[in-house]
Amino acid sequence: MNSTLPDYKQMMSPEVRDRLARLVRRPVIMETLNLFKEFPTSSGKKQIVLKDISFQVHQREFLSIIGPSGCGKSTLIRILAGLETATSGEILLDGKPVVAPGAERGMVFQKYTLFPWLTVCRNVMFGLESIGKDRDTAENIALQWLDIIGLARYADYYPGQLSGGMQQRVAIARALAPQPRVLLMDEPFGALDAQTRTQMQNYLLEVWRNIDITIIFVTHDLDEAVYLSDRILALKANPGEINELIEVPLPRPRRSRMLLEPEFLATREHIDKLIRPPVKREDECEFKVVNMVGDKTFL
Amino acid sequence: MMKMQNVGCFAIRKKLTRRQEYILLFLSFALPLLLWCLVSYVPFLYHPLIRVTDAGDSFLCAPGDLIERSAFEEENRELASGGGKVMRGERANPAYLPAPHQVARSLVTAFLTPPRRDGEAWFHESIGHSIRIVFLGFLISSLFGVPLGILCGTFPFFERLIEPFIEFFRYFPAPVFATLCVAILGINDAPKIAIIFIGTFFQQLPMVANTTRSADGALIEAAQTLGASRRRILMKVIIPSVLPRLYKDMRILLGWAWTYLIVAEVVGTSSGISWFINQQAKYRDFSNVYAAIIIICCIGLFCDMFLAWFGRQIFPWESKHKGIFYRAAEEIFGPRDQVFSIVLSKEERRKRDEQHSA
Numbered sequence: 001m002n003s004t005l006p007d008y009k010q011m012m013s014p015e016v017r018d019r020l021a022r023l024v025r026r027p028v029i030m031e032t033l034n035l036f037k038e039f040p041t042s043s044g045k046k047q048i049v050l051k052d053i054s055f056q057v058h059q060r061e062f063l064s065i066i067g068p069s070g071c072g073k074s075t076l077i078r079i080l081a082g083l084e085t086a087t088s089g090e091i092l093l094d095g096k097p098v099v100a101p102g103a104e105r106g107m108v109f110q111k112y113t114l115f116p117w118l119t120v121c122r123n124v125m126f127g128l129e130s131i132g133k134d135r136d137t138a139e140n141i142a143l144q145w146l147d148i149i150g151l152a153r154y155a156d157y158y159p160g161q162l163s164g165g166m167q168q169r170v171a172i173a174r175a176l177a178p179q180p181r182v183l184l185m186d187e188p189f190g191a192l193d194a195q196t197r198t199q200m201q202n203y204l205l206e207v208w209r210n211i212d213i214t215i216i217f218v219t220h221d222l223d224e225a226v227y228l229s230d231r232i233l234a235l236k237a238n239p240g241e242i243n244e245l246i247e248v249p250l251p252r253p254r255r256s257r258m259l260l261e262p263e264f265l266a267t268r269e270h271i272d273k274l275i276r277p278p279v280k281r282e283d284e285c286e287f288k289v290v291n292m293v294g295d296k297t298f299l
Numbered sequence: 300m301m302k303m304q305n306v307g308c309f310a311i312r313k314k315l316t317r318r319q320e321y322i323l324l325f326l327s328f329a330l331p332l333l334l335w336c337l338v339s340y341v342p343f344l345y346h347p348l349i350r351v352t353d354a355g356d357s358f359l360c361a362p363g364d365l366i367e368r369s370a371f372e373e374e375n376r377e378l379a380s381g382g383g384k385v386m387r388g389e390r391a392n393p394a395y396l397p398a399p400h401q402v403a404r405s406l407v408t409a410f411l412t413p414p415r416r417d418g419e420a421w422f423h424e425s426i427g428h429s430i431r432i433v434f435l436g437f438l439i440s441s442l443f444g445v446p447l448g449i450l451c452g453t454f455p456f457f458e459r460l461i462e463p464f465i466e467f468f469r470y471f472p473a474p475v476f477a478t479l480c481v482a483i484l485g486i487n488d489a490p491k492i493a494i495i496f497i498g499t500f501f502q503q504l505p506m507v508a509n510t511t512r513s514a515d516g517a518l519i520e521a522a523q524t525l526g527a528s529r530r531r532i533l534m535k536v537i538i539p540s541v542l543p544r545l546y547k548d549m550r551i552l553l554g555w556a557w558t559y560l561i562v563a564e565v566v567g568t569s570s571g572i573s574w575f576i577n578q579q580a581k582y583r584d585f586s587n588v589y590a591a592i593i594i595i596c597c598i599g600l601f602c603d604m605f606l607a608w609f610g611r612q613i614f615p616w617e618s619k620h621k622g623i624f625y626r627a628a629e630e631i632f633g634p635r636d637q638v639f640s641i642v643l644s645k646e647e648r649r650k651r652d653e654q655h656s657a
Contacts, residue, residue, distance in 0.1 A: 083523065104526075130522075158616045
C-alpha cells in the first residue's frame with residue numbers, strides 16, 4: 001500500500017551513513033562462521049533449522065535479529081549464549097570460540113527468570129558472586145546497578161512483589177552487573193503490555209548509550225527492531241538463513257516521534273516485505289461473512 | 300433478559316465468607332460427633348444388645364453381661380415357664396461402640412492408669428516409643444532419599460543408574476520384609492525402624508527426583524548465562540527452587556511413615572501405640588482403643604499443621620508476607636532503631652519501614 005515510499009537506502013542522511021561506516025570499522029566483538037543447526041524429526045529425517053549463518057557484531061553495536069515465526073531466531077541466540085550447540089560452524093567471542101554458557105555473554109529472556117527466592121538485590125548479586133566477587137563487593141555493585149535502573153527502593157523486595165516491567169529491568173541489571181562483553185536479549189519485552197514495552201525500549205536505549213555494551217536483540221516486532229537497532233539481521237524461514245542485513249537509516253539518539261518519519265516507515269515496509277511469507281494459493285482461506293444483524297440500516 | 304440466579308453457598312468455585320468457612324469447619328467435626336451421640340445416647344436407635352442388670356434365677360448370665368436380645372428373651376421365657384425369677388436388663392450397644400463421654404474420659408484416664416502388669420509401658424511411654432520409631436525411620440530414610448533423589452533429578456546419569464531399580468523395588472509391599480528384618484536385625488526396635496525406612500525410602504527417592512526435575516529450566520539457563528558453576532547451580536538454583544515443593548513432599552511422606560508404623564510395631568516384640576491398642580482390645584476396654592486412635596490422629600494433624608505453618612515462615616517468597624524468621628533476622632541484624640520493634644504495632648512498623656526506605 002505504501003508503494004509511494006522510496007527505497008529506504010536512499011533515505012539515509014550522510015551523518016547516519018558516516019556513523020554506520022564508523023561502526024563497521026570498530027573491532028568485532030562476536031562473530032559466527034557458517035553456523036548450521038539441524039534437529040532430528042520424528043520421521044527420522046533431519047530438519048535444517050539454521051543454514052549457513054555468518055555475521056559479525058561490532059563493539060557497542062545494537063543488532064537485532066528478526067524473522068517470521070519458525071525461522072530459528074530464538075535457536076540462534078540460544079546457540080550464541082551457549083545454551084544449545086550448533087551442528088557445525090563456529091562462534092567467536094573476541095576471537096575465541098564459544099562452547100558453553102558464560103558470564104561474558106549476559107542474557108535476558110522473554111520469561112521472567114529472576115530467582116523468586118532471592119530478593120531483588122541478591123538476584124543482581126548472583127552473577128557477581130558467580131564470577132568470584134566477594135559478598136560485600138557484590139552487594140555494593142548490585143546496589144549501584146539498582147540505583148542506575150531506578151529500583152534502589154526495591155532492593156529488599158522479592159521478584160513476585162514487582163510488576164513485569166520492573167522484573168525485566170532487574171533482569172537487565174542482573175545480566176549487565178558482571179560486565180559481559182555482549183548482552184543477548186531473546187524477545188525480552190514480549191510478555192509486557194504495549195505501554196510498558198515502549199517505556200522499556202527507551203529505557204534500554206538509555207542504558208545502552210551510557211555503558212560499553214554490545215547488544216544482540218531477538219524480536220518479532222518490526223517497529224521494535226527498527227526503532228532500537230543500528231543494523232537488523234532479517235532471517236528467512238525453512239530453512240533459517242540470512243535474508244538481508246539492513247542498515248537502519250535513523251539517527252541517534254532515537255526519539256518516539258521518529259516512528260512517524262518516512263525513513264522509519266520505508267525501512268519498516270522493506271523488512272515487512274522481506275519477512276512476510278509469500279502467500280500460497282492453498283493457504284488463502286475464503287471468508288464467508290453472513291449478515292446476522294436483522295437491521296440492515298445499521299450497516 | 301435472563302435473571303442472575305442466586306445460588307448462595309453453592310456457587311461453583313466461589314470463595315465462601317470467613318464466617319461461613321468457620322461454621323462449616325465446626326460442622327465437619329460436629330456432624331460425625333452428633334451421629335455418634337445419637338447412636339450412643341438415644342435408646343432404640345441402635346442398641347442391639349441387652350445389658351443384664353438383675354440375673355434373676357438364670358445360671359447362664361451374670362449382672363453386667365451383654366447378650367443378644369433374642370437370647371435374653373428366650374432365657375426369660377424358659378425361666379418364666381420354670382416358675383423362676385426372670386432376668387432384667389437394659390438395652391445397650393456392643394462393647395466396641397463406647398459412648399463419647401466414655402472415650403472422652405479415657406483420653407485422660409489412659410494417661411493416668413498404670414499398666415496392668417509390671418514392666419509394661421504406660422500410655423505416654425507407648426506414644427513416645429511410636430513417635431521415636433516414626434521419626435528415626437523417617438530421618439534415616441531422608442538422609443539417603445533426599446540427597447540421592449536430588450542427584451537423580453539433576454543428573455540424567457544417576458537417574459538412569461539408580462531409578463529403574465528403585466522403581467522396581469518400590470512395588471514390594473514393605474510388610475513382606477518383616478520376617479527378613481527380624482532375622483537380620485533382631486526383635487527390638489531395629490527391624491521396626493527398618494520397615495519404616497523401606498516403606499518410606501523407596502517412595503521418597505522417586506518423589507524427590509521428580510520434584511527436582513520440575514525445577515524451572517529457564518532459571519537454570521539464566522544461572523548458566525550468569526556464569527554459575529555446576530555446583531553453584533545445584534546448590535543455589537535447583538535446590539532452592541524446588542525446596543518449597545520438596546518440603547510439601549516431606550509432609551506427605553511423613554504421613555505415609557505413620558501408616559507403616561502400625562505394620563512396624565507388630566514386627567518382633569509388639570510395642571508402642573499399636574501394642575497399647577491390641578492390649579486394650581484384649582481387655583475389651585474399647586474406650587481406651589478409641590482414645591488411642593484419636594490421639595494418633597491429633598498427633599498427625601498437629602504435626603502437619605505445625606509443618607505447614609513452619610513452611611510458610613521459611614519460604615517467605617511463596618506467600619506475600621515475610622516469614623517470622625526473616626522478620627527476626629531483620630530485628631536482630633537490622634539498623635539500631637529497628638531492634639525490639641516487634642513490640643510496635645503493625646501501623647507503627649509500616650510507618651517506620653516507609654521512613655527507612657525513603
